[in-house]
Amino acid sequence: MYSGSCLCENISWEADPVEVPVYHCHCSMCRKMHGAAFGTYAYTPSEHFRWTGKLDTLRDYRSSPMLVRSFCSKCGSVVPNQDENKSCYYIPIGSQDDGPEVDCHIFTESRAPWLSITDKLPKHDEFPPNTDSPVVSVRVEGSIESGELQGSCLCTRVEFKVTAPFRKIYNCHCRRCRRARSAAFTTNGFTAHSEVVFNRGEGHLKSYKLPEAKYFTQVFCEICGSGMPRISPERKIAVTPLGALDNNPGQHPDCNIWIDSTASWYVPINDLIAYPKEPPI
Missing domain, CATH: 2.170.150.70 (Metal Binding Protein, Guanine Nucleotide Exchange Factor; Chain A)
Structure with missing residues (x-):
């Protein structure tokens, strides 16, 4: 059984350890939502997912016509959201210490310019081949020309x-x-x-x-x-x-x-020097 929660632990969940697609997503919307280099999602059938905590702080934000993203309004953590057909949950497994293995990187064409990827996982510019999912582009705000x-x-x-x-x-x-x-x-x-x-x-x-x-x-x-x-x-x-x-x-x-x-499911994606805890001063 895999379990996870938001930072304040008000919202929590568990998922059965079944084989599901798991992607590191580098799209601009995931980077924005997570405030991180990428989001890692396990596409879990609804029958294998259960909420175990309160849902009173669960908030939704529609980031595109096809996708609603969820977060805890108390602590700000991204939490699982269900697809429009109610058939599966997109679980952000960064909130879990344990989880399924990651299959590949997706939307690497949109990856952050400051991120190096040196692992051996397959890399796709959009969704993996034979995936029936629409691609939504989002305009990133901000003026590069300003120099700021x-x-x-x-x-x-x-x-x-x-x-x-x-x-x-x-x-x-x-x-x-x-x-x-x-x-x-x-x-x-x-x-x-x-x-x-x-x-x-x-x-x-x-x-x-x-x-x-x-x-x-x-x-x-x-x-x-x-x-x-x-x-x-x-x-x-x-x-x-x-x-x-x-x-x-x-x-x-x-x-x-x-x-x-590091979470047990995570395999390092870069070759940067790594410190067990804090870096030396």
Whole structure:
């Protein structure tokens, strides 16, 4: 039995360990929704899926005519959503410590410019061959010509800019980050707190601080659930999820961290140096 939950654990589920299609999806909508390099989804028949927690904080956002995406309105984690025909659930297995093996990468033509993929999984520019699913293109907001590094949420109600290069960029595999963004890992860029500025929509931001954590807080758009930058004046830093960016930062992750907390189903997709926990100072 596979089980998972959102970061605040209000929404939880379980799925039978049956053979299902599992994809690392690099489409721009998944990157925006998760605030990560990609989303990893197990396409699980409805009869093999069960909700085990509350659903009072479950919120939906229609990202395209064919797809509704779901998230927890309390903590912002992406959670499973059912297809239009009610035949299967799309489970973001980043929220699960255990899960089925991944079959391939999809929509690699849309992958983040800062992501390197060096694993041996098959790679497809769109859906795998013989998959009867429509392809939806989405216009990514932001002006590359301006020379500024810009970002936005999936619904585009929140926009921000980063005014300086990232000092460090980490792929974090810790359980908190995986649960927060429901992804195999999160990729976060660090700047001074004054170097991230919201251009509009700051009133749509919600935050959730993990009660047992000293600092760990997730910031997300209340409309679409997308992960957004967290500005921390008390530590004088801003933490920006690179999946929220609209243009190329011209930088790449420095390393993988907290690799000891990697989900059991995840096979590394890159050759970056990896640290068991925090990186050396």
